[in-house]
Amino acid sequence: MSSTVTSTGTTLTLQYTDPNSKVHNLPHPLLQQLLPFTRSFSAKGVIAAPDLSPASGSDLYNDGAGVGFRDTDIMFNGRPSFRMCPQQTTIGLSSPGRTANTSGCVTKIRRVNLVGTAGIPSNVFGWEQWIRWTSNNNNAAVFTTASVYDRDGTNVFIGRLWVDTTLDPMILKILQNGGNYLQIGSYNTSVAQGTYQPETGIADRAGSWNYVKLVVDMYNKVYVSVQFNEVFVDLSAAGPFGLQTLDSTPDTGSRVLHFSTEFSQTNSLSTERFINMAQPVATFE
Amino acid sequence: MTKRITLVANSTLNPVTTSGNSREFPELSGCKRLLIFVTVTATSGSGQTLNVNLEYRDPATSQATAQYVRVQTRIVGINANGVYTTGGYSLGTVDQVTSATALPWTECRALTDTELLANIVRVSWVLAGSTPSFTFSVSLVGETEE
Numbered sequence: 490m491s492s493t494v495t496s497t498g499t500t501l502t503l504q505y506t507d508p509n510s511k512v513h514n515l516p517h518p519l520l521q522q523l524l525p526f527t528r529s530f531s532a533k534g535v536i537a538a539p540d541l542s543p544a545s546g547s548d549l550y551n552d553g554a555g556v557g558f559r560d561t562d563i564m565f566n567g568r569p570s571f572r573m574c575p576q577q578t579t580i581g582l583s584s585p586g587r588t589a590n591t592s593g594c595v596t597k598i599r600r601v602n603l604v605g606t607a608g609i610p611s612n613v614f615g616w617e618q619w620i621r622w623t624s625n626n627n628n629a630a631v632f633t634t635a636s637v638y639d640r641d642g643t644n645v646f647i648g649r650l651w652v653d654t655t656l657d658p659m660i661l662k663i664l665q666n667g668g669n670y671l672q673i674g675s676y677n678t679s680v681a682q683g684t685y686q687p688e689t690g691i692a693d694r695a696g697s698w699n700y701v702k703l704v705v706d707m708y709n710k711v712y713v714s715v716q717f718n719e720v721f722v723d724l725s726a727a728g729p730f731g732l733q734t735l736d737s738t739p740d741t742g743s744r745v746l747h748f749s750t751e752f753s754q755t756n757s758l759s760t761e762r763f764i765n766m767a768q769p770v771a772t773f774e
Numbered sequence: 775m776t777k778r779i780t781l782v783a784n785s786t787l788n789p790v791t792t793s794g795n796s797r798e799f800p801e802l803s804g805c806k807r808l809l810i811f812v813t814v815t816a817t818s819g820s821g822q823t824l825n826v827n828l829e830y831r832d833p834a835t836s837q838a839t840a841q842y843v844r845v846q847t848r849i850v851g852i853n854a855n856g857v858y859t860t861g862g863y864s865l866g867t868v869d870q871v872t873s874a875t876a877l878p879w880t881e882c883r884a885l886t887d888t889e890l891l892a893n894i895v896r897v898s899w900v901l902a903g904s905t906p907s908f909t910f911s912v913s914l915v916g917e918t919e920e
Contacts, residue, residue, distance in 0.1 A: 543777075544777060544804040544805075544919070546777065546804075556797070556798060556801075558800040558801045558803065559801075559803075559804060560800075560803075561803065561804060572800070574800075576797075576798070576836075576837070577837055577838065687833050687834050688834055688835060688836050690834075757837060757838075758837065759836075759837055759838065759839055760836055760837060761836040761837055
């Protein structure tokens with residue numbers, strides 16, 4: 490708890506310490522009640538939390554050539570999840586690239602919020618979700634990324650976390666300005682466990698779910714933090730990697746804030762590769 | 775809340791000259807009922823025919839070796855260039871369109887609560903005859919109930 494004394498009185502602020510020993514103010518009232526499945530408690534508010542429970546669906550939408558759909562076969566915490574399956578579509582890249590590749594699956598929601606403005610309540614945005622690498626063969630030739638991006642009419646500004654599942658342990662990377670990926674951590678687990686693949690008679694519906702959160706500052710156009718399960722990576726100036734600028738390239742596309750999760754493959758197998766995401770939440774931080 | 779999902783399996787944007795199929799529509803997996811609209815606006819060739827089919831995929835197969843079956847649907851109605859035929863919801867397949875069919879031609883078919891809609895659905899079309907060409911659309915309207 491912190492206190493601020495002014496001429497009109499004393500303000501008390503509740504605080505919590507994250508896994509990196511960084512102190513965050515807790516908003517009042519405690520908004521994490523709106524995030525029932527989150528592992529993060531720093532959000533100032535919820536921008537969108539697409540609910541996949543009703544068959545009427547949500548505005549979560551796959552903008553890619555693969556298929557993306559509300560999945561009642563693979564449930565998360567009693568609710569349907571969202572499956573992304575490139576089917577036989579492929580991309581010819583050695584990394585996820587600099588922009589969302591619509592030759593795979595690009596699952597997104599959009600909310601208009603101008604880039605470069607100090608918005609209210611915040612210009613810092615979070616994109617969190619739970620991800621399960623559901624099928625077999627996600628330990629090779631696939632790209633899984635979570636992105637927050639926006640455009641100003643001239644350029645696109647992209648923050649992207651790449652969870653590289655082709656390595657064991659998995660590697661966490663962020664897209665740097667200029668198009669390179671920087672390794673920011675690793676995580677000692679593998680996607681080749683608890684899979685679900687009817688074609689091969691495997692029907693594990695429990696799976697292994699991973700918490701993924703990316704936080705970016707769209708006013709200063711820099712990364713803020715990444716969290717993968719319990720591992721928190723501070724990407725501020727005080728963090729181990731110093732200040733990391735969002736990638737930007739010329740792009741006159743739609744000027745809207747995108748919260749997006751992408752999944753693509755570089756080759757097509759005789760059985761489908763697919764992943765599921767659940768409880769996606771876009772936040773103010 | 776009931777919701778209807780509209781999906782376009784093929785549009786009239788370009789004439790079709792070879793047999794083919796739509797992508798799969800797993801988005802329909804939450805639906806209990808389905809309407810299928812087939813509209814043909816133009817054709818050319820000699821002795822040409824068009825058959826449109828609704829197909830279900832066996833979920834234990836996928837990708838290039840996926841196995842599909844063709845299923846019957848119920849006739850709702852036909853509009854053959856202004857000549858209306860109301861359907862009796864009997865089971866059958868989409869009418870074959872030939873060079874003699876009055877265009878524009880629209881057929882509406884349905885899957886009702888009586889039938890079971892598969893998780894993985896697609897539409898296929900089979901063209902035959904000499905240099906067949908058909909300009910047609912196929913749209914699917916799924917209805918959820920929850």
